[in-house]
Amino acid sequence: MKGVDTVALSVFVALFALVTVLGFVAGRWRRADLDQLHEWGLGGRRFGTVVTWFLLGGDLYTAYTFVAVPALVFGAGALGFFAMPYTVIAYPFVFVVMPRMWSVAHKHGYITAADFVRGRFDSPALALAVAVTGILATMPYIALQLVGIQVVLGAMGIQGDLPLVIAFVILAAYTYQSGLRAPALIAVVKDAIIYIAVLAAVVVVPLKLGGYGTIFDAVPARKLILAPKQFTAYSTLALGSALALFLYPHSMTGILSSSGRKVIQRNSAMLPAYSLLLGLIALLGYMAIAAKVHDAPAYAAGFAQYGTNFAVPALFLATFPSWFAGFAFAAIAIGALVPAAIMSIAAANLFTRNLYRELVRPKCTAKEEASVAKLVSLVVKLGALAFIVFVPQKYAIQLQLLGGVWILQTFPAIVVGLYTRWLHRGGLLAGWVAGMALGTWMAHELAFKGTVYPLHLGGTTIPGYAALWALVANLAVAVVVTIALNALGVARGRDATAAADYGE
Amino acid sequence: MGPRPHRRPVSCRPVRRWHLLLVVPFVGTLWVPFYDAVEPRLGGVPYFYWYQFLWIGIGAVLTAVVYFATREPEPKADDGDDDGEAREAERGR
Numbered sequence: 001m002k003g004v005d006t007v008a009l010s011v012f013v014a015l016f017a018l019v020t021v022l023g024f025v026a027g028r029w030r031r032a033d034l035d036q037l038h039e040w041g042l043g044g045r046r047f048g049t050v051v052t053w054f055l056l057g058g059d060l061y062t063a064y065t066f067v068a069v070p071a072l073v074f075g076a077g078a079l080g081f082f083a084m085p086y087t088v089i090a091y092p093f094v095f096v097v098m099p100r101m102w103s104v105a106h107k108h109g110y111i112t113a114a115d116f117v118r119g120r121f122d123s124p125a126l127a128l129a130v131a132v133t134g135i136l137a138t139m140p141y142i143a144l145q146l147v148g149i150q151v152v153l154g155a156m157g158i159q160g161d162l163p164l165v166i167a168f169v170i171l172a173a174y175t176y177q178s179g180l181r182a183p184a185l186i187a188v189v190k191d192a193i194i195y196i197a198v199l200a201a202v203v204v205v206p207l208k209l210g211g212y213g214t215i216f217d218a219v220p221a222r223k224l225i226l227a228p229k230q231f232t233a234y235s236t237l238a239l240g241s242a243l244a245l246f247l248y249p250h251s252m253t254g255i256l257s258s259s260g261r262k263v264i265q266r267n268s269a270m271l272p273a274y275s276l277l278l279g280l281i282a283l284l285g286y287m288a289i290a291a292k293v294h295d296a297p298a299y300a301a302g303f304a305q306y307g308t309n310f311a312v313p314a315l316f317l318a319t320f321p322s323w324f325a326g327f328a329f330a331a332i333a334i335g336a337l338v339p340a341a342i343m344s345i346a347a348a349n350l351f352t353r354n355l356y357r358e359l360v361r362p363k364c365t366a367k368e369e370a371s372v373a374k375l376v377s378l379v380v381k382l383g384a385l386a387f388i389v390f391v392p393q394k395y396a397i398q399l400q401l402l403g404g405v406w407i408l409q410t411f412p413a414i415v416v417g418l419y420t421r422w423l424h425r426g427g428l429l430a431g432w433v434a435g436m437a438l439g440t441w442m443a444h445e446l447a448f449k450g451t452v453y454p455l456h457l458g459g460t461t462i463p464g465y466a467a468l469w470a471l472v473a474n475l476a477v478a479v480v481v482t483i484a485l486n487a488l489g490v491a492r493g494r495d496a497t498a499a500a501d502y503g504e
Numbered sequence: 505m506g507p508r509p510h511r512r513p514v515s516c517r518p519v520r521r522w523h524l525l526l527v528v529p530f531v532g533t534l535w536v537p538f539y540d541a542v543e544p545r546l547g548g549v550p551y552f553y554w555y556q557f558l559w560i561g562i563g564a565v566l567t568a569v570v571y572f573a574t575r576e577p578e579p580k581a582d583d584g585d586d587d588g589e590a591r592e593a594e595r596g597r
Contacts, residue, residue, distance in 0.1 A: 084556040085533035088563045092526035213548025224542060231536040239534060265571050272564040279557055310545045429537050 003155040004412075008326030012156065015193065015330035018165070019186045023174030026181040035367045040179035041349045042257040045106065049266045051184055056254040056267060058187030060245065063148030063336030064105040064141075064400075071308040073285030077223025079230055081282055085238035087275035090245045095268035097248060098271045100263035100418045103503030107495065110345075113252050114354040117413045122493025123425040124358060128334065129432050130410045131354035134249040134503065137403030139348045142384040143396040145336040145343075150388070151306050152209070152329035155313035161389045167333070168340075172381045175341045177376050182258055183341040190334040195277065197316075197328035202280045205287045205319055215283075217365055218290035229463065233452045236464035242468060247415070249346035250339060261503060281312075288315040320380075340381065348376040398448040405443055405451060405467040409435035412471075412478050418502065422490035425493055427482035433475030457481060519574045526570060529563040 027034065029247050034040045048057060057062055067084075072080030101116065110116045114134065118127035146164060153163055174182045206212050216224065226234055245251055293314035302310040316325045352373040357364055364372070387396060413428045423431075442453040443466055454465040539555040546554045549559065 078552060081556065087560070088556070088559045089530050092529055092563060092567055095570065096523055096526060118514045150546050161571070211548055213545070216545075216548060216550055216553075224550060226536060226540050228540075234536055234574040235534040239530075239588075265567075272560050274561045275563075276557070279560065283553075321584070350553075481555055 005322055005326070007322035008156045008329065011323050011326030012152075012330045012333070015147050015189075015327070016333065019189055019334050020170050020174065022185050022189065023171075023178060023182040023268045026174070026185040027178035029181050029185060034177075034179055035350065035370045037352065037366065037370045037373055038109070040370050042111060042253065043180040043184060045257055046259050047184060047263070048259050049256050049263050049270075051264050052254065052258040053267050053270050054187040055180075055184045055257065056189055056251070056271060058183060058190050058335070058338035059250055059254045059342045060271075060339075061274050061278060061335075062141075062145060062339040063332050064144040065432070066332055066335055067148050067151055067312060068144075068307050069278065069282050070285035070288065070312045071310075073282045074288050074311040075285075075308040077219065079234060080227050080285065081232050082237040082241070083281050083282060084275070085235070086241045086245075087272070087278060089238065090242040091271055092273075093242060094246055094255075095265055095420060097415055098255050098264050099250070100256060100259065100502045101414075102261055102264055102499050104418070104501045105256050107501045110351050111256065112249065112350050113247070113410070113414050114350060117417060118354070118358075119496035120417050121423065121425040122495070123429070126413055126425050126432075127354055128358065129429060130352045130413055133406050133410050133432075133436070134247075134350050135347050136409040138249050138343050139380065139384060140387075140396050140399035140403050142340050142347075142380065143248075144342040146384065146388040146402050147309070147393060147396065148336040149333045152313055152332045153307050154302060154306060155310070155317060155329060156326065156337065159196045164388070165385065167337070168381060168385050169342060171337050172344075172378050174343060175377055175381070179374075180313040180342065180345055181339045183345075184257075186334065186341075187338045190338055192333065193327065193331040194335060197324075197331045198277055198280055198284075200324070201284060201287070201316070201319070201328075205284075205315065206293070208319060209287065209290050215286050215290040219286050225472040226257065233463040234463070237452065240408060240465040240468040240471070243406065243411060243415075243471075244404055244451065247407050249350055250343040253342055253346040259486070284315060285313050288312065291315055291318055293318050325345050330474065332480045340384070344380040344384075345373075347380045348373040351376045401451050402440065402443050402448065405439035405470060406436060408467040409439065409474050412475055416475075420484070421492070422493055423478050424482040424485045424490070426485045426490060427478040427480075430481040431474040431476075431478030434477040435470040439466050439470030440471045442457050442469065456458050522570045522573045525566050529559060530565060533559050548570065 020211045030044065030046060034253045038045060069080065069083050074080075076092060101113070104110065104120075105116060108115075108119055110119065112131065112134070114131035118124060121127075146168070149164055149167060153159075206215060209215055246255065252489070255264060258267075288294070288311040293311065296318065299310065299314040299317070302314060313325075313329065316328045327352070328472050352369055356372055356376075357369060361368070397431040409432050412423060412431055416423060417428075443451060446453060446466070451468060452463050453468045454461045454463045455469055533556065539552055541552060542550040542553055
């Protein structure tokens with residue numbers, strides 16, 4: 001990494017300029033009144049099957065995923081592959097559960113999951129808990145998108161924070177102006193670039209290295225498959241992550257912006273195309289091992305600065321001509337912008353609907369609501385930027401791990417709530433407190449370095465995803481407190497939804 | 505926890521029975537002993553990896569099968585419009 005790679009940088013800047021134009025033009029796409037929150041923040045709930053496919057794909061498979069998954073495989077081997085079963089089981093779950101969310105949200109004009117919880121359980125406190133959890137889990141996730149940009153900029157020899165600031169200011173400007181339409185349109189370009197880059201890599205790299213057999217032979221045997229004591233960690237990470245995926249505010253925004261139940265169901269069958277891509281990207285970690293980029297003096301500085309996250313950029317630099325490396329790096333950087341935009345919009349929706357309107361200005365107008373959301377989307381992005389510039393990167397990573405543990409604690413109120421009101425609002429709140437506390441304590445015990453907590457049960461130890469252990473405690477507390485509150489005759493509140501609203 | 509945390513009494517409806525098919529990917533991928541092996545390789549790729557890649561395809565096909573089996577006839581060309589919603593709601597009563 002000596003000097004700036006001008007060829008790579010030129011390709012990178014050209015592609016970045018293209019999506020910037022798209023971001024601003026997007027405001028005119030399917031023109032509507034962007035002073036309405038459901039227009040600015042949900043694209044008017046009009047996205048069909050294809051746009052939703054691109055939007056959700058761009059939303060869920062983030063730049064950080066593209067960098068961190070192969071980095072984990074590069075460093076930890078087979079365990080890093082839990083992303084595969086995770087995405088295999090996430091979509092059948094979405095197929096069954098999320099059409100219900102779409103229907104009830106469409107019927108009652110809900111923009112966030114917390115809106116639904118408010119209506120279903122008649123509990124502002126529970127809705128507030130869900131909203132705050134969503135915002136807390138999203139903030140470090142946005143910050144991590146910047147890490148993706150930093151790594152590829154570093155790979156092209158660009159140092160310092162200024163380019164990052166410029167990229168994010170541009171992003172903030174077109175998100176403010178165009179709302180959810182901007183990432184939806186940019187996602188199309190991003191996906192095209194990323195598919196080309198990854199397909200080229202999985203064809204060209206094995207050709208250069210002597211085939212897939214050689215690549216897997218280069219992986220140390222103990223990393224190639226799981227040790228029996230890793231089995232429960234692997235499957236609980238997959239299950240917990242799959243259940244948490246669509247509780248994240250940005251995924252919910254993708255679901256609610258679609259034009260119907262069928263769009264969600266069709267996408268459940270079509271989104272696995274991205275899982276295939278993710279699996280191939282994970283394999284890049286092994287290709288980086290086989291290409292011995294870690295030992296090459298040219299990349300020593302990169303690995304020193306960015307750790308294993310540098311594995312994939314190094315692989316591209318080692319394998320491809322500069323212009324194609326620039327193309328692939330643009331894919332990662334643009335891949336950061338789409339989710340960062342959607343996440344900031346989702347966090348803004350939550351803040352505006354469930355904090356501002358709930359606590360500050362219950363009678364605010366639709367226009368005021370939309371302008372507050374636009375402003376908050378700016379604040380959220382500036383916050384993420386400040387976080388990355390001023391706070392060591394490892395804290396963003398640790399907070400994002402913690403965010404995954406936290407967001408799963410909204411499962412009982414949101415997903416169970418979509419099916420039954422059996423759980424008492426007080427029970428759900430008590431369960432949420434218990435789950436958040438236990439999950440945070442477990443993460444603390446692990447020194448915030450990982451999320452696999454060894455649970456001691458009787459004489460055996462079961463290593464598993466802390467989020468899932470916390471969810472079990474959450475549900476248990478919710479059930480016990482529900483029984484107690486029912487026995488005491490505590491009021492359950494009024495359900496604003498009817499069975500027919502769920503659309504089945 | 506399966507994809508359907510709480511079943512309602514109407515679980516015998518055909519739609520619900522088709523949904524059972526969606527439990528299959530959970531079993532196939534979450535029970536690690538099914539696939540924690542290097543052999544047999546496929547084109548140099550260890551079993552652990554190609555088995556899980558295979559499940560992406562199986563999961564997508566199963567989801568598509570359930571979609572077509574439980575799909576309502578399209579009222580109009582566009583997606584999930586209000587007519588369709590009302591009709592689905594009626595059917596659910």
